Amino acid sequence: MTTGSTGTKSGQTLVKGSRGTRSTIALKILMALSGLAFIGFVLGHMYGNLKAFSGQAAFNEYAEHLRELGEPLLPHSGLLWIIRVGLIVALVVHVVTALMLTQRAHAARTQKYAVKKNVASSVSSRTMRWGGVTILVFLVWHLLNFTIGKINPATGDTGDAAGDPYSLLVDTFDLWWMTIIYLVAMVALGLHLHHGTWSSMQTLGFTGTAASRARAKAAGWIVAVVVAGGFSLVPLSVLLGIIEK
Amino acid sequence: MNLTLNIWRQANATAQGAMHTYQLGDVSEDMSFLEMLDVLNEQLLAADEDPIAFDHDCREGICGSCDLMINGQAHGPEVTTTCQLHMRSFKDGDNITIEPWRADAFPVIKDLMVDRSAFDRIIASGGFISANTGSAPEANAAPIQRDKALRAFNMATCIGCGACVAACPNGSASLFMGAKITQLGLLPQGQPERDSRVIGMVGQHDAEGFGGCTNIGECAGACPKEIPLDVISQLNKDLRTAIKNGH
Numbered sequence: 001m002t003t004g005s006t007g008t009k010s011g012q013t014l015v016k017g018s019r020g021t022r023s024t025i026a027l028k029i030l031m032a033l034s035g036l037a038f039i040g041f042v043l044g045h046m047y048g049n050l051k052a053f054s055g056q057a058a059f060n061e062y063a064e065h066l067r068e069l070g071e072p073l074l075p076h077s078g079l080l081w082i083i084r085v086g087l088i089v090a091l092v093v094h095v096v097t098a099l100m101l102t103q104r105a106h107a108a109r110t111q112k113y114a115v116k117k118n119v120a121s122s123v124s125s126r127t128m129r130w131g132g133v134t135i136l137v138f139l140v141w142h143l144l145n146f147t148i149g150k151i152n153p154a155t156g157d158t159g160d161a162a163g164d165p166y167s168l169l170v171d172t173f174d175l176w177w178m179t180i181i182y183l184v185a186m187v188a189l190g191l192h193l194h195h196g197t198w199s200s201m202q203t204l205g206f207t208g209t210a211a212s213r214a215r216a217k218a219a220g221w222i223v224a225v226v227v228a229g230g231f232s233l234v235p236l237s238v239l240l241g242i243i244e245k
Numbered sequence: 246m247n248l249t250l251n252i253w254r255q256a257n258a259t260a261q262g263a264m265h266t267y268q269l270g271d272v273s274e275d276m277s278f279l280e281m282l283d284v285l286n287e288q289l290l291a292a293d294e295d296p297i298a299f300d301h302d303c304r305e306g307i308c309g310s311c312d313l314m315i316n317g318q319a320h321g322p323e324v325t326t327t328c329q330l331h332m333r334s335f336k337d338g339d340n341i342t343i344e345p346w347r348a349d350a351f352p353v354i355k356d357l358m359v360d361r362s363a364f365d366r367i368i369a370s371g372g373f374i375s376a377n378t379g380s381a382p383e384a385n386a387a388p389i390q391r392d393k394a395l396r397a398f399n400m401a402t403c404i405g406c407g408a409c410v411a412a413c414p415n416g417s418a419s420l421f422m423g424a425k426i427t428q429l430g431l432l433p434q435g436q437p438e439r440d441s442r443v444i445g446m447v448g449q450h451d452a453e454g455f456g457g458c459t460n461i462g463e464c465a466g467a468c469p470k471e472i473p474l475d476v477i478s479q480l481n482k483d484l485r486t487a488i489k490n491g492h
Contacts, residue, residue, distance in 0.1 A: 012362075014370055018448020020488040024417075024457035025447055025481055101415075101457040108416030108456035110349055114251070114264055115342040117317035119412075120466025126414070128459060199460040205482025208475050 024104060025203075031097040032200035034090040039197060039223060041087060042189070046230040052243050053234075056166040063165040095136070102129055124195040124224075131192045138185035145172060153178055170245050173238035182235045190228030197223045246272045246337035250285065252297055253344045255353050258360075262353065264342075274333040278321065279304060279311060281332055282343075298356040304328040306469070309404030312411070313357055314344040319408035319467040326406060326469045346411040350418075350453040363453040364405050364421060371445030372425040374434045393431045400428035402470040409464035409472075415456030420464035422446050423476030426483050440487040447484055 020026060051062040070079035118126065144151050146169075152162035154171040162168050173179050201207050201216035237243040247270045255262030269285050276284070279301050286296035302310035306329040315321035321330045335341065343357065351359040389397075401424075409420035426443055429435030435442070458477055465474040 012366075014366055015445075015448045015452040018370075018444050018452075020444050020447070020484055020492045023444075023447045023484065024451050025484045026488065028457055028481070029485060101459075105415035105417075105456040105459075108349055108454055109347050109414075111347050113314060113317060113344055113347050114253075115314075115317035115344070118463060119318060121414075121461035121463050125459065125461035195461075202460045202474070202478050203458075203481050205478050205480075205485055207478040208482060210473065210475060213473075213475050213478070 024101065027097045027101055028203045030093050031101070032203040034094040034097075035196050035200050037086065037090040038094070039193065039200075039227075041083075042193075042227045042231075043223075046227050049231065049234050052166070052169060053237070056164070056245065059166040059169070060164050095132075098129070098132060122195060124191040125199070127188075127191055128195055128199075131188045134188040135185065135192060138181075138188070141181075142185075167245060169234070170238055170243060173235040173243075176239060179235040179239045183232055186228040186232045189231070190224040193227055194220045194224040196220070246274065246332065246335070246339070248272055248281075248335065248338075249340045251340065251342040252357070254297070254356055255345075257355055258352055262356075272332055274331065274335075276332045277304065277328055278313070278315070278330040278332065279328050298354075298358045300358050301328060307404060309406035312346050312359060312361070312407055314342075314346060314411055316342050319346070319411040320406075320469050324469060324471065326404075329469075346407050348407075348410050348416040348455065350416065350455050351407060351410065359407075361405070361407050363455070364407065364418070366453065367418065367422060367446050367449045368405075368425065370449035371438065371442035372422075372429070373438075373442075374429060375438060376434070387433050389432060397428045397431040400424045400431075400472065400476060403428075403468075403472055404470060406469065408467040408469060410455065412463040412467035413456070413458075414461065414463065415459055416454075417456045417458045417464075418450050418453075419458035419477045419480060420468060420472055420474070422450055423478075423480035424472045427476040427479045430479060430483060439483065440490050440492050443480065443483040444487050444492045447480075 048062060048066075051059045066080055067077045070082075074082075124131075145153070146165075149158050150160075150162040150168060151158050152168055152171050153175055155162070157163070163171065173182070197220035198207075198213075198216040199220075201219070202213070207213040207216045234243065247268070250267045250269055251264050252267060253262055254265045267285060267289075269281070269288070272281055272284070279299070282297060282299060289296050300310045300312050302308045304311075306326045309326070311320075311327040313320070313327045315327070315330070320327045322334050323330055345351075345353050345357045346359045346361075348359075350363045351361055354360050403421065403424040405421065407418075407421070410416055410418050413419075422443075426446070429442065430439060460474070460477065462474050465472060
């Protein structure tokens, strides 16, 4: 831990000159803000994916349109790259703060309980760390699958040979095991969003009453179901033959 | 009732501790949990063994001294302090595991006793208001809305027992800080030092080695005074405001 006032067990003394920006809560605020950026992204991404129901031409046109956003003010793929850089920054912030806070939490209790019951916490809240790792591993494959390498798992082709965006999508999800991997990732994402949405509101200090707390928890359910459910529609529809080439 | 007790024994702060098993018979359901331990200690003393050290003081549920992790729950299965827990919450033949609060910021002194002076230092770092002595102002001169006064009072019921830290998987004291921040933040007397209060308390909290909050809510579930989770939102909001004000 490199931050000034954190992690330096001072024992019997009072700390002087604490800085708010160096506190664990500042780390949490960074985590909440980067998480909110991801919530915005997955909502837009999920909505865009539903274009797959409009057929090959419409979906490919949508994929190309993402690159034309902002033209002619911005160069080709200009806005797309601005968004990508923003997401990469958010990812780095989210992962680094998660690592720092996890390390702190482990250091705060080095002697574990022989027996420990959870009575008030949700499953989603207790799976944030491993769920986050699951999503990160999935993200690596997802980018290799559709963006960076364009690996077509059905044909083994990569790059342009993997086919147009729509063909790559249908080929991928026609494999039942590929659909299972994506659905498992969506369960992890849904759980992460269920706790993360409400938790971000709490961390930013918007849930100071019982009513606002209930609203934030409801928002967590809505975001989780809409995003994970909406994303899952496309692979399921391909597997069931509703979306086909 | 007859009980099997698995209790953490540790000779001193630096010694290696371990769980020990004791059999205790003839326990009345009307005994408090601490009275049950008193009976066990009498049995140990009669056998020339070292009695089990545990924290207790008022035994009325108001001082916050008693601090046992009972079967994995801070203060045991009821929403109250350990001293107000009675053996009627258990049944004949039960296996009861008793451990001290586990947090590196609460080091074990002996057996089930832990050093919670970290909480005192957090309070000393801002959990107060400064008032001049000798010329106390007229109490009714500062009007306070009734709902605010009630909420401030409810947050002031925190007895600093440390159950929130014990129950938190991150070993965070956010609920403890949030209760004090919310209480003083609701009152006009708390305003002048509002920013420095939250900065000082959180800085001390972090330096003591408590963890960060993940908003999972085990703290509020374990709190014998039912401090709600929204005080942590208030804590976060006050810190954010203090940062904005340049602290």
